[in-house]
Amino acid sequence: MSGLGKLRVAVIGAGAAGLCAARHLLSRRDTFATPVVYELTKNIGGTWVYEERVGCYDNGLPIHSSMYRDLRTNIPKEVMSFPDFPFAKHLPSFVHHTEVRKYLEQYCDHFRLWDHIQFGTSVASVTPVDVKGGWNGLAWDVTSNDGVDHSKSTTERFDAVMVCNGHFYDPYIPAIPGLEKFKGMLMHSHDYRSAEPLAGKSVVLLGAGLSGLDIAMELSSVDAQVILSHGQRPLTCPLPPGVQQAPPVTSVLEDGTLEFKNGERAKPEVFLFCTGYNFTFPFLDKKVGVKVQEHLVWPLYKFLIPPAYPSLFIVGICRAICPFPHFHVQSQFVLSVLDGSFRLPSREEMEKDIELDIAARRARGIATRHILKLDSEQWAYNDELAHLGGFKPLPRYWSNLYESNKVFRARDMLNYKTYNYTVLDNMEWKNSMSSVCR
Ligand code: FAD
Numbered sequence: 001m002s003g004l005g006k007l008r009v010a011v012i013g014a015g016a017a018g019l020c021a022a023r024h025l026l027s028r029r030d031t032f033a034t035p036v037v038y039e040l041t042k043n044i045g046g047t048w049v050y051e052e053r054v055g056c057y058d059n060g061l062p063i064h065s066s067m068y069r070d071l072r073t074n075i076p077k078e079v080m081s082f083p084d085f086p087f088a089k090h091l092p093s094f095v096h097h098t099e100v101r102k103y104l105e106q107y108c109d110h111f112r113l114w115d116h117i118q119f120g121t122s123v124a125s126v127t128p129v130d131v132k133g134g135w136n137g138l139a140w141d142v143t144s145n146d147g148v149d150h151s152k153s154t155t156e157r158f159d160a161v162m163v164c165n166g167h168f169y170d171p172y173i174p175a176i177p178g179l180e181k182f183k184g185m186l187m188h189s190h191d192y193r194s195a196e197p198l199a200g201k202s203v204v205l206l207g208a209g210l211s212g213l214d215i216a217m218e219l220s221s222v223d224a225q226v227i228l229s230h231g232q233r234p235l236t237c238p239l240p241p242g243v244q245q246a247p248p249v250t251s252v253l254e255d256g257t258l259e260f261k262n263g264e265r266a267k268p269e270v271f272l273f274c275t276g277y278n279f280t281f282p283f284l285d286k287k288v289g290v291k292v293q294e295h296l297v298w299p300l301y302k303f304l305i306p307p308a309y310p311s312l313f314i315v316g317i318c319r320a321i322c323p324f325p326h327f328h329v330q331s332q333f334v335l336s337v338l339d340g341s342f343r344l345p346s347r348e349e350m351e352k353d354i355e356l357d358i359a360a361r362r363a364r365g366i367a368t369r370h371i372l373k374l375d376s377e378q379w380a381y382n383d384e385l386a387h388l389g390g391f392k393p394l395p396r397y398w399s400n401l402y403e404s405n406k407v408f409r410a411r412d413m414l415n416y417k418t419y420n421y422t423v424l425d426n427m428e429w430k431n432s433m434s435s436v437c438r
Pocket of ligand 1: 012045071074
């Protein structure tokens with residue numbers, strides 16, 4: 001605890017999740033000391049800070065953002081925003097990524113977050129220490145590096161840590177037998193910036209998630225011939241010209257030809273992986289026991305809290321969610337745990353809860369690698385956290401519009417971003433807003 005008896009909380013990362021964590025901590029100065037937000041780059045916004053370069057920053061650290069030049073959001077701004085801070089009214093529903101970065105900067109202005117962020121500071125280790133009188137008998141030593149070459153090391157002690165380091169920066173490439181034999185250009189969507197360098201080329205694009213579909217459309221616009229290879233049910237919506245579907249690539253033959261699951265073959269100039277990212281928490285002390293296995297981060301109570309170290313919070317690891325509102329809910333829940341308005345169950349009870357939850361998901365046929373994909377279950381999850389934490393749930397407006405957008409996207413991936421929901425800037429929106437603002 002700080003000298004005044006307030007809880008000191010460290011926040012790792014100044015992306016949307018870390019900013020949201022800081023915003024809520026600052027709103028509760030009665031209980032919390034001003035937070036320290038560690039940010040390894042020189043900017044806020046994480047994913048939303050577009051970098052023309054690929055590879056590394058000047059200081060040798062790998063580029064964090066996976067943003068591409070022409071990206072527009074895939075969630076309408078009406079529900080993509082934090083519930084207590086709307087996007088500017090004049091913007092269309094699906095905005096260019098530069099507008100999201102601006103929006104996050106405005107969020108920092110509005111909630112006066114800037115002074116609490118230590119830029120150019122990377123967290124190197126987060127270590128639990130037993131402390132008599134600490135929150136739950138625990139404290140955390142956070143060691144960070146800064147200075148021009150990141151050689152200056154500092155350790156500070158905190159009562160709690162919110163890990164908000166993002167999970168869209170360490171490319172995941174599936175193990176495909178013979179991949180090293182591929183003779184063309186291999187790339188991951190993390191390094192994709194724009195379509196022009198691939199104009200007119202033959203491309204096998206593996207993965208039909210949101211980025212895969214988006215990039216397939218961009219490539220189509222520069223006359224690339226794209227085989228969209230994926231393991232989902234074949235897409236039934238109209239595809240852009242020059243894009244055809246195929247089952248997953250299962251191997252690469254001796255001469256570099258790709259073989260698909262149905263036995264068909266292709267020898268493209270480019271093999272582009274839109275296969276997602278690994279979770280990584282390189283700074284986390286091993287004894288905390290948080291493991292990543294098959295894209296599942298566990299054991300975490302409510303996908304947030306390691307039962308053995310309940311003053312550590314890993315925010316924002318769920319996938320297929322509406323991220324900013326989700327961070328808003330998780331942050332409020334964390335505060336309710338720390339200020340005691342929600343009393344966590346015992347370690348054993350939390351471990352049992354996790355075990356049962358994972359078993360129930362597996363029993364419903366959800367593979368381990370998809371357990372963190374909440375999809376439509378996110379709304380029940382958010383409601384549960386609000387109920388436990390004793391704060392207001394998100395109004396139905398959020399789930400209704402988010403889910404409708406998903407349906408429109410599945411039906412009409414070529415055009416759904418032209419829809420405009422700004423007409424909803426009416427009483428319904430205002431009522432929703434007033435019910436979530438503190
Ligand atoms: P990030 O934005 O990744 O921020 C993490 C921050 O932590 C970074 O600033 C990083 O520098 C910092 N950091 C990491 N490690 C350390 C360390 N050791 N020490 C200090 N700092 C550290 N979401 C939407 O809502 N709508 C969309 O349309 C949408 N489109 C997307 C398109 C793409 C291509 C991608 C990749 C993601 C998209 N998302 C979208 C999801 C998006 O990632 C989330 O909305 C959100 O920005 C994630 O925020 P975050 O804070 O969890 O992570």
